[in-house]
Amino acid sequence: MERGLYVNHLEAQGARDTKEVPHMPNPTAAMLVIGDEILSGRTRDSNMHHLAQEFTRHGIDLREVRMVSDDRAAIVAAVNALRHGFDHVVTSGGIGPTHDDITAPCVAEAFGVPISVREDARAILQAHYDRSGTEMNEARLRMARIPDGATLIDNPISAAPGFSLGNVHVMAGVPQIFEAMVASLLSTLVGGAPLLSQTLRVQRGEGMVAEPLGALAEEFSDLQFGSYPFQKDGAFGTNVVVRGTDAGRLDAAMTRLNALFGD
Amino acid sequence: MERGLYVNHLEAQGARDTKEVPHMPNPTAAMLVIGDEILSGRTRDSNMHHLAQEFTRHGIDLREVRMVSDDRAAIVAAVNALRHGFDHVVTSGGIGPTHDDITAPCVAEAFGVPISVREDARAILQAHYDRSGTEMNEARLRMARIPDGATLIDNPISAAPGFSLGNVHVMAGVPQIFEAMVASLLSTLVGGAPLLSQTLRVQRGEGMVAEPLGALAEEFSDLQFGSYPFQKDGAFGTNVVVRGTDAGRLDAAMTRLNALFGD
Incomplete structure (x- = not known):
């Protein structure tokens, strides 16, 4: 099976120091x-x-x-x-x-x-x-x-x-x-918790990823799961993006995603 | 006074052959x-x-x-x-x-x-x-x-x-x-007359252009007049864009614009 590639980042680059609310x-x-x-x-x-x-x-x-x-x-x-x-x-x-x-x-x-x-x-x-x-x-x-x-x-x-x-x-x-x-x-607006995201790059088309991903999204209903198809060197792939404000939950979801698609 | 520069073009490049309606x-x-x-x-x-x-x-x-x-x-x-x-x-x-x-x-x-x-x-x-x-x-x-x-x-x-x-x-x-x-x-939709536009590049800031342009826009109320500021080499300028579907009216408006701002 293909190997996934982890990318960890804030959805927008560069984290602000924000107190958690x-x-x-x-x-x-x-x-x-x-x-x-x-x-x-x-x-x-x-x-x-x-x-x-x-x-x-x-x-x-x-x-x-x-x-x-x-x-x-x-x-x-x-x-x-x-x-x-x-x-x-x-x-x-x-x-x-x-x-x-x-x-x-x-x-x-x-x-x-x-x-x-x-x-x-x-x-x-x-x-x-x-x-x-x-x-x-x-x-x-x-x-x-x-x-x-x-x-x-x-x-x-x-x-x-x-x-x-x-x-x-x-x-x-x-x-x-x-x-x-x-x-x-x-500088004058009170913000909330920054939206964090993690991306798993999967070397499979969306059609292969969709069913297990949908089940995982139901299980982690406090997070948002997006999937974004790409094509590189003639092969189809999917970037699976998980978004949420709780870093621990994101890590838990990524562990599961990696078990499903990562290797 | 500064010299204006005419730019004639379809608002989006490349005209379609469309019957006038x-x-x-x-x-x-x-x-x-x-x-x-x-x-x-x-x-x-x-x-x-x-x-x-x-x-x-x-x-x-x-x-x-x-x-x-x-x-x-x-x-x-x-x-x-x-x-x-x-x-x-x-x-x-x-x-x-x-x-x-x-x-x-x-x-x-x-x-x-x-x-x-x-x-x-x-x-x-x-x-x-x-x-x-x-x-x-x-x-x-x-x-x-x-x-x-x-x-x-x-x-x-x-x-x-x-x-x-x-x-x-x-x-x-x-x-x-x-x-x-x-x-x-x-290929399946019936379009209308393509929106034509002409642009006059004026080497003056918007604040200098605004009053005569507003008067002209009232006179040519069948056309749309937009003004878009730019800054180049430290000097302020304004792109005045006239839009409409009737090429003759556009030409008439541009003649007047050029008299106002063009030289």
């Missing part, structure tokens, strides 16, 4: 990606994958992603559906100075609160433009419009802030800025 | 990406970007994407929401032989129809396994379960078919297979 389920989250350029295929989104990895490391379960165009009704409906369904919602895109940047007023509308230029946001922008000798104008001032009751999210790249309103965290779409805002947000 | 709005579509591995950040989805480009070329407007985990309730709810909201729904993922492959029964449940092993699907799999000397087993037979009333979608890579049920098109998650199934599906 036993018996507390992890917070849940959803993401809303906003922008015509994603849906038309002009731009390939990379923010979703980044957020997924960061949340996994932080012990926050990303449960759903939606991508919608720069359309008022679509954005408002998605914000309202997601903010009621999950502990946190992160949006990306649509907070720049141009006419198609409508995320901030849409989030205000979803919450039913007013939006206006806020003095602290305006001061941040003004200081940034003063440093670079750029003039403030009406378009740029749009980026200081913040819904009532929101908290600003720092933008170390281009100053124009994001904001959190209730459980909705509104961020820029430009990846470099989005990633900086995620880092800033994560 | 004047005054007929393009069909709309949504996509549902299914799989824990996407949401955990283990795998970076590429199917969405591929489908977006193909639909744009084919004159089908991709309006929304949802990504959910391998969870029955989440999949059924998403299928039902999307199939009632759009002309077409494409799903990717969850149609393999293992216990976490639950897309087919979830789609059947969403439509309220039975699902069972279908003889034509079983015959396709059997022929494939006979050729490769592989044994049919219970797990592999799961891939022949097709909801009542569905039409099979050809899988030239690994035989296990996708299917269309009503306006929902169910495809594999492995990119090579997904892409082959999209090609097969597109």
Whole structure:
């Protein structure tokens, strides 16, 4: 029989030091990606994958992603559906100075609160433009419009802030800025136990692995078992991935998996 | 003033020959990406970007994407929401032989129809396994379960078919297979006018471009105007993208844009 290969790692590389919070389920989250350029295929989104990895490391379960165009009704409906369904919602895109940047007023509308230029946001922008000798104008001032009751999210790249309103965290779409805002947000969120995973690489096709794997998944119902087919040098193989927050249970499952498929 | 640079292209490269259907709005579509591995950040989805480009070329407007985990309730709810909201729904993922492959029964449940092993699907799999000397087993037979009333979608890579049920098109998650199934599906769908786009690269930041661009977008309300900031060699610039299905209107808008920003 073929020999399995163990790979042990955090689902996202690099473990955070997080205090274990036993018996507390992890917070849940959803993401809303906003922008015509994603849906038309002009731009390939990379923010979703980044957020997924960061949340996994932080012990926050990303449960759903939606991508919608720069359309008022679509954005408002998605914000309202997601903010009621999950502990946190992160949006990306649509907070720049141009006419198609409508995320901030849409989030205000979803919450039913007013939006206006806020003095602290305006001061941040003004200081940034003063440093670079750029003039403030009406378009740029749009980026200081913040819904009532929101908290600003720092933008170390281009100053124009994001904001959190209730459980909705509104961020820029430009990846470099989005990633900086995620880092800033994560320092303020209480995460849960990081999702751990272990992978067994099996030199057999999924069709051979499926039945015993299904039985094991039922037995270890506190863990998630995924199987991902691959093809290498003409042979079929399967990466079996076990995920969970309890390292001891993961080890127990891997021992069983290895007995089934490992040699 | 800075000189603009014209870039003319189809939003997705490579134009299809499509008969113009004047005054007929393009069909709309949504996509549902299914799989824990996407949401955990283990795998970076590429199917969405591929489908977006193909639909744009084919004159089908991709309006929304949802990504959910391998969870029955989440999949059924998403299928039902999307199939009632759009002309077409494409799903990717969850149609393999293992216990976490639950897309087919979830789609059947969403439509309220039975699902069972279908003889034509079983015959396709059997022929494939006979050729490769592989044994049919219970797990592999799961891939022949097709909801009542569905039409099979050809899988030239690994035989296990996708299917269309009503306006929902169910495809594999492995990119090579997904892409082959999209090609097969597109040959059967009636598209609209391909979305054309032209881009003007402007050597000014978005904040300088925003006001005149907004006014132009109001005047050309039959077109979509997007602006995408970039930074090169320390200077800020903006790609202004105009999208629409009427080449003459696009040319008219670009003439005006060039007068505003081009030189």
